[in-house]
Amino acid sequence: MTQTVEVLSQWVPIALSNMIETGTSAGVVAKGAEIVVWRDSSGVAHAWEDRCPHRGMKMSFGFVRGDHITCLYHGWEYDQSGTCQYIPAHPEVEVPKSICVARYGVAEAGGLIWAQLPLGSDESSFAGLPAMEGVKSVYIDASYATVLSVLRKQGCADGAVANVMILDRDGATMTIGIQPISNAQCALHITVPKGCAGDVRESILDWSEELRRSIEELEVVT
């Protein structure tokens, strides 16, 4: 009899939408998984394993051309399905369809790009969030548990979906996407409703920098 181990899949915010411009890529880490997030020429976001199948180079070091992403190392070029389409060293070769980069489920909602972890999760659709605008991604050297407890003390409430918290501050309702990176690091992706005033956004930046400082001091002490 075979036993199946059920792995809970979950959607994790990995970047602010407005920080991944069309035609660019970036490396992110979520729960220890290295992910390349990139946006193709039609504006669609992708989240893949950050590893070229050829020599293991990080795809996030590569570059986006049209609707393909290309490895920096030897120029192997992959289409939106993750399938290798072109190998510059062998331009005449029809590339075997088996050369693929593994893809995460990806969604874009609430001003955030989301990846479904772990790799190979049954693709479920993302619940959806109201339209928001990114203000800043804050990277904090502290565990998920520490960051969460500090946010709760600041008055954060759980959001509509997992890994999201809501905080009213300075007359704005922030929605904060929480990305667990490792046991010792988290990112907070802070968003505000469209039309939120500039001075409110600036005070949110002040708050976020102070928050990072205070949490990291706490983490050093404990």
Add this chain to the structure above:
Amino acid sequence: MILHNYDLFENCYRVRLVASCAEVALELINVDAFPGAEEKSPEYLKLNPMGRLPILEDNALVLRNLSAILIYVAEHDIDKRFIPDEAKDRAQMMDWLGFACDDLAVAVQARAVALLDATGDVVELRAQARTLFRILDDHLTRQSLRGANFVAGDAPSLADLALFPAFALSRDFNLDHDEFPALRLWARRIRLLPGFITMPGIPDYH
């Protein structure tokens, strides 16, 4: 204008980048700095007793300080693109130029330890560079909120050009770009400037 140059030195690249964007002609004299240490030979110690590159020569003038060299080159730009006229704007530019040339020397040193056999504690230097990148990322986030795309205003300045290499080369000492989204967007804008050039370690594509 003669630049005593070593292609793999970040500080020499800073001078070449500014000269290229400012359309100032440089004559390059390539020095066998690694592993030859030619900049520490008796001939070179006459030019710069500190035994360092870059060195800029313009007839009888010899400059050895990085920001002095960068300002001198940028002042020869016919269009005066990279040094603001107005005192406050210029002061803000100089403030970030100091950050690039003085504070970020730890990033230059981290890379030199990682790649070029220099001595130093790369873990500590990397941690210091990371703290500085955070400060710059925070600043650029604020700038873009105010509608300014560059460190000292809405136009690229000498400070932006001087800051770019430290970030672009940080993977050489294992400091990745993941944590600095505002720096990534800014670096992309620098890459699009007319006259932009790369060096080994900074890919041409993007």
